[in-house]
Amino acid sequence: MDSAEFLDILGNANRRRILRLLAERPCYVTEISDFLGVSPKAVIDHLEKLEAAGLVESRTDSKRRKYFSIARHVRLEVTVSPYEFGTKSAYPASSRLDITSCRQLSIDLEHDPETADSGVTASEVEPDDVVSLTEALHDVEQLENELSLAQRWAQGKLTELREHLESVLDDEQSRLLADLLLALADDSADTETLGREVGAPPGVVEELLEKLVDEGIVREDEGTYRLIDA
Numbered sequence: 001m002d003s004a005e006f007l008d009i010l011g012n013a014n015r016r017r018i019l020r021l022l023a024e025r026p027c028y029v030t031e032i033s034d035f036l037g038v039s040p041k042a043v044i045d046h047l048e049k050l051e052a053a054g055l056v057e058s059r060t061d062s063k064r065r066k067y068f069s070i071a072r073h074v075r076l077e078v079t080v081s082p083y084e085f086g087t088k089s090a091y092p093a094s095s096r097l098d099i100t101s102c103r104q105l106s107i108d109l110e111h112d113p114e115t116a117d118s119g120v121t122a123s124e125v126e127p128d129d130v131v132s133l134t135e136a137l138h139d140v141e142q143l144e145n146e147l148s149l150a151q152r153w154a155q156g157k158l159t160e161l162r163e164h165l166e167s168v169l170d171d172e173q174s175r176l177l178a179d180l181l182l183a184l185a186d187d188s189a190d191t192e193t194l195g196r197e198v199g200a201p202p203g204v205v206e207e208l209l210e211k212l213v214d215e216g217i218v219r220e221d222e223g224t225y226r227l228i229d230a
Contacts, residue, residue, distance in 0.1 A: 005053065019056075022070050073092050
């Protein structure tokens with residue numbers, strides 16, 4: 001589902017309260033109704049919306065009572081800054097994700113976060129070893145907290161560097177110039193491609209690129225532009 005649709009779904013306080021309750025345990029309609037203090041009919045309406053969004057699922061027990069539970073793990077991120085507004089939904093990455101491919105992130109892989117304090121490797125953790133599994137869970141929770149802090153730090157650093165870059169550019173269109181430079185930091189591109197990326201008309205983009213070329217910041221080569229090597 002689109003992230004904006006998630007925002008609409010979660011915009012209702014009672015739906016958020018339902019999800020908070022279901023995150024603790026599966027519940028049936030009457031339980032949710034008592035918890036929220038609203039009618040079962042209203043609860044059913046909220047649950048139908050949450051099910052349609054793929055956030056909630058249901059099952060029927062042996063007494064034909066319908067239980068609802070959280071369907072999957074999803075993270076919704078909302079960014080509001082002077083330079084960006086956007087939403088992004090993310091699902092858990094595969095356990096096979098190679099974290100070493102993340103060039104800007106350093107994690108001590110010699111001490112696997114799953115077993116950092118237990119003195120054993122991940123492969124040595126027995127499924128029924130309660131102590132080791134508890135330590136592993138604790139370590140990964142700490143890692144999650146640290147990554148959250150790192151994300152907040154990165155957001156602050158982005159704003160600081162962006163403001164500095166715009167002040168150095170010192171132009172009425174510093175913001176657009178900064179967007180163009182960031183687009184070129186990924187790879188060389190032509191005027192049309194850059195125009196799509198920064199949301200500006202090709203004529204405006206071409207004029208700004210010529211300015212950057214004249215200042216020795218960008219190089220033009222057969223219709224494509226790239227940053228000068230630092």
